[in-house]
Amino acid sequence: MSSKFGFVGFPSNEIESLVKTGALSEINLKKGQVVTTTEDLMTAIKGPAFVIGAIINVDRLSDSEKNLINENAKAIGFPVGLYGEKSNIDRLSPELLSVSKNLGKFAISDLEGSTKIFRQSLFPSYVRTITKESIKFILPKVFPDMSADFNEVEKDSGQYNILVNCENHGAGIFSAISISVDSAALKNLNDTYRGIDQVILLDYGKELANQIFGAINFNLNQIDIYSRVALPVALVGSPGSGWRITSRHFRPSIRLELANKVMSFQVEFMAKTTNDIWNQLNSSKLTFNAPEESIEIF
């Protein structure tokens, strides 16, 4: 992934100190890039990079720097955290303000709150819809008698010991799904799963990931976005132990946990924000289409 992945901050002694002290990783940001001039800021955000947001101290901008940012407001196109005096913030372009979150006085807690806003706002609305519907549609087909009664959560609360990962790549998009399973809870769910072999459970988990992406891609095709599913991989830990997360990249994502805490799904999705794909993913009024009747004889 690009070295620009993460936050850019300008002009930002605060961001720099966060990078140096590793504080960004505590709020799930892998990397922050500190830029020191408005020109560098514009270069960073215009590149084909997965920049997820910017923090700008407006009080420190000169008039010429404000003009430069105003002129490029449309190109920024992703959430910006502005902090400083209100009168200074008001002097920025309305276009920029429409994608901005006024942080007021800068503080790490504001930044943490902003990561949540960024993570949610950068997960396209159409993808959110088809992701939820795809999981609802596919889950009971791979795991019979399993209801996709899930809640959108910030953090898992189940004790998961199996992790299945699968990626999905296409022109202008990258997505990944992580399915966490509590094998002990699954076996206690009903007689269908009581004696299920772990090897078979892993196989089911991988097929589940594969077919969820299949359903998502089937719907992305409706707006002319084509991508390809990679081979899923699975990891196993001790039942009831839960996963110890040692490092996480920040990516726009949603996390859906089944009400019975047998499974949790984290779906990450990144798209270029500087081309039509981004607009399509956020403005499509299409509803979910199930790939049930799709059979083609050549």
Add this chain to the structure above:
Amino acid sequence: MGKVLVVDDSMLIRQKVSDFLLSKGHTVFDAEDGASGIDIFKKDPHFDLIITDLNMPEMNGIEMCSALKALEVPLPPIFMLTTETNPELKTRGKAAGVNGWIVKPFSEQKLSILLESVFKK
């Protein structure tokens, strides 16, 4: 009744497809990747139908079809049973000798349509 080769890296799919075919009276052989599928075919190429996944380790479904084509022996109809819906992959599949494309999730209704199209001829 016919002889069918089912190739899929998922045990779940192999089992479901095989159970359905067996219930219709067909003889079923199965393999977990393209390379194993070719090995089975080479031992006895008298199959009436091949149903294969696309994304598999070792050798994917399209690569397997190309390799079967290169054997220069009569091939049965080959159908892809996959989550992939990318038109470019379908075009590549056609070029490799794939005769049809079924999108997962697996359903008995879809396989019935397929079997009817193959065995009524």
